[in-house]
Amino acid sequence: MRTQFTNELVALTADLTQMCRITHEAADRMTDALVGADLTATYEVFALDERLQTMYGACEARTVVLLALQAPVARDLRHVVTAIQIAGELSRIGHLFSLVADQVYRSHPEPIAAPATLDLLGGMSGLAAAATGRAERAVTTGRYSGDDDGGPAAMHALNQKLRAALATTDDTTENAIALALIGYQLTCTLEHTDRIERLIHFLDTGIPPTAQIAPEDEAAG
Structure with a gap:
């Protein structure tokens, strides 16, 4: 019985690793789709999300x-x-990427945004x-390194710039809302x-996620 449990646990871990690889691949293809109005990459994001689900x-x-x-x-x-x-979080990420890709699909063959706005979205992606x-x-x-490489702060800064750009855009209200939503989904x-x-x-140490100190809080302390 114990051997069966161990084998099932190993298989579950292998599935999670594969889901992570698929999610990362979907992220790369989403960036290609978004920046290059690449319809092939868009379809690949849809397919990868389907695999994730x-x-x-x-x-x-x-x-x-x-x-x-x-x-x-x-x-x-x-x-x-x-x-x-973890599998649930990966599933949600895949869904977010699919939503972004859907906007690219709707805009094709035109880019989803003007070059300046597209640069911001590309950076966020x-x-x-x-x-x-x-x-x-x-x-x-x-292992969790605890190092976010400044990603959250950079994402927040880009999202703020995106909102400022959309507030002064000549684009339609509908398109501005769609682009703001993409920024939110990427964030x-x-x-x-x-x-x-x-x-x-948590798995490594037993410390619940809500009790863990964020890197920026630890530095401030």
Whole structure:
């Protein structure tokens, strides 16, 4: 029975690692789609998100079986519960990327925004891709570095610039709202990747995500 549980846990971890790789790939393709009005990349984001949602369903089913039939305790229970939470965060990130890609699809063959605004969105998309890369490393290594590389602050700054640009744009109100929504969706990505890294730290140390000190708070202290 214990051997079966261990094998299932290994398989669950492997699925999470694969989901992380797919999410990171989706982030890269989303950036290509957004910056280059690339319809092929847009379709690839849709396909990658579909794979993520399918894998999330499989992970959810696997964890239900593990919890119901194996009755894990202590660290094993923490591992199972953390795994399904991470899978859920990856699923949400994939959905956000798909929403961004959908806006690119609607605008094609025209770029989604004017060059100056597109530069801001491209920078935000690049930060989202970097964040998914950090989350992938955390899941793969089982360690949370605690270093955000300034990503959240940079994302916030770009989002502020985007809002200022949209407030003075000659574009239609509908398009301005759509672009502001993209900025919001890209910003939300970092919230989900931060949650993933904190869950990995919880798995490693037992410190709940809500009790962990953010790097900027630790520096201030």
